[in-house]
Amino acid sequence: MATFSLKINGKTQQVDVDPATPMLWVLRDHLNLVGTKYGCGIAQCGACTIHLGEVAVRSCQLPVSAIGEQAITTIEGLSPDGDHPVQRAWLEHDVAQCGYCQAGQIMNAAALLKSNPNPTDAEIESAMNGNICRCATYLRIKVAIKTAVKSTAKS
Numbered sequence: 001m002a003t004f005s006l007k008i009n010g011k012t013q014q015v016d017v018d019p020a021t022p023m024l025w026v027l028r029d030h031l032n033l034v035g036t037k038y039g040c041g042i043a044q045c046g047a048c049t050i051h052l053g054e055v056a057v058r059s060c061q062l063p064v065s066a067i068g069e070q071a072i073t074t075i076e077g078l079s080p081d082g083d084h085p086v087q088r089a090w091l092e093h094d095v096a097q098c099g100y101c102q103a104g105q106i107m108n109a110a111a112l113l114k115s116n117p118n119p120t121d122a123e124i125e126s127a128m129n130g131n132i133c134r135c136a137t138y139l140r141i142k143v144a145i146k147t148a149v150k151s152t153a154k155s
Contacts, residue, residue, distance in 0.1 A: 004064050008033070009077025019065035024048045026064050027074060035075035035103045039132070046131030049104035050074050056111035075103035078110060085151040086110045089144040097135035105131050109145050118149055 003016045008031065015030045027033040027050070036059055039047030043058035050059045051073035078084045086109045089095075096102045105128070112119060112127040119127065124145050133141065 002065075004067070006064070006067060006072060007069075008072045009074060015064070017064055020063050023050065023059040023062045023064055023067065023072070027059065033074050033076055037100055037103055039101065039104070044130070045101070046104040046108060047101050049107040049131065051107060051111055054111060054114050056108045075107055078107065084110060085148040086113065086145070089147040089151060092147060093140050093144040095137050095140045095144050097137055101131065101133045105133065105141055109141070109148065112145070113148060113152060117152060119145070
């Protein structure tokens with residue numbers, strides 16, 4: 001076991017865990033931040049997506065020892081009151097069906113728009129490829145991202 005000081009959602013938190021513990025389990029089991037979901041455990045589905053700095057990463061295969069000083073943002077920290085443009089667009093377009101993958105989808109979309117504020121359809125599809133939605137709401141996801149682009153451009 002080792003003690004790690006992590007900056008998560010703007011707050012510094014201490015955890016005492018094995019250095020190989022994936023961030024997903026640090027978040028869920030040790031810090032009770034359960035918005036980040038377990039999907040596949042092999043970094044292939046995207047349900048566990050968080051931001052490391054401003055980059056979307058899969059937390060199920062990211063050991064806590066690899067974090068260092070980098071800031072982590074989870075779905076709980078994306079917006080204090082759920083009004084991030086991507087979150088608003090998700091609601092506007094009723095993207096979620098079962099909702100299980102949606103935190104990862106939203107985190108990936110938010111990172112895309114942070115790095116590319118006006119992505120083309122092809123860039124959206126490329127960036128979101130690999131975030132699996134078992135309910136197949138991919139068309140609504142794409143439309144919501146385009147709405148978030150428009151919303152961001154207005155503000």
